[in-house]
Amino acid sequence: MTVTESAARFGGQLRGALAYPFESSRRALAVGAIGVVTYVLLILSTFPQMSVQMLGAGLHWFDETLILLTQNTYATNGATGLGMIVVYAGLTGVAVVNTAGQVRTMGVSSASDLVGVLPGLVASGCASCGAGLLGLLGFAGAMAALPFHGDLLRVGGIALLLGFLARSGDPRECAL
Numbered sequence: 001m002t003v004t005e006s007a008a009r010f011g012g013q014l015r016g017a018l019a020y021p022f023e024s025s026r027r028a029l030a031v032g033a034i035g036v037v038t039y040v041l042l043i044l045s046t047f048p049q050m051s052v053q054m055l056g057a058g059l060h061w062f063d064e065t066l067i068l069l070t071q072n073t074y075a076t077n078g079a080t081g082l083g084m085i086v087v088y089a090g091l092t093g094v095a096v097v098n099t100a101g102q103v104r105t106m107g108v109s110s111a112s113d114l115v116g117v118l119p120g121l122v123a124s125g126c127a128s129c130g131a132g133l134l135g136l137l138g139f140a141g142a143m144a145a146l147p148f149h150g151d152l153l154r155v156g157g158i159a160l161l162l163g164f165l166a167r168s169g170d171p172r173e174c175a176l
Contacts, residue, residue, distance in 0.1 A: 014162065016170035021097040030100075035093035042085050043069045077151065084154040091161040101171035 001009075021027040044051040046069055054065040074082045 010166045013169035014166040016173065017098055017165035017168060018094060020101060020170050020172070021094050027097050027101070030097050031090070031093035033093070034096050035089045038092045039086065039089035040066060042089060043073060046073055081151055081154070084151060084158065088154060088157055088161070091158060091165070095161055095164060098165065098168060098171050102168065105171055 021031045043066060044055075051065060051069070054061040070082070073085065
């Protein structure tokens with residue numbers, strides 16, 4: 001298989017994976033809901049100490065906390081950093097819906113089937129919130145050492161998610 005054929009196959013499978021969730025309103029709503037929950041978790045993890053303090057004072061501070069941390073993310077990372085978080089959250093929704101569709105369509109016949117979908121779920125939980133998790137775990141120095149305010153972690157997470165989606169393709173079709 002030539003490089004051109006591989007790229008065409010990669011693009012075709014990625015298009016199929018990205019189109020699948022939006023072919024029904026139920027799946028599209030699930031992508032939106034999962035994307036919003038992911039966005040909230042990622043934004044809250046950007047400054048975990050503030051999130052814990054504000055939400056510990058009461059859930060009525062939730063909206064203000066979310067707005068303040070979104071503004072903080074925009075101020076520190078710019079539109080590119082905030083945009084990558086939004087893209088990451090959306091791709092996470094697509095990956096979770098595709099994984100659920102794959103399990104529903106093909107079933108779970110063994111543990112190896114679940115291992116096949118784990119990269120997408122792990123990718124959707126690690127790289128974008130990695131900077132927040134470093135701060136949560138007390139590695140503030142590691143956060144300061146990250147180039148571009150952790151944007152490289154986000155780019156890596158987006159690349160992992162896109163690779164997982166392209167590898168799996170449309171969950172209704174056999175990738176072989």
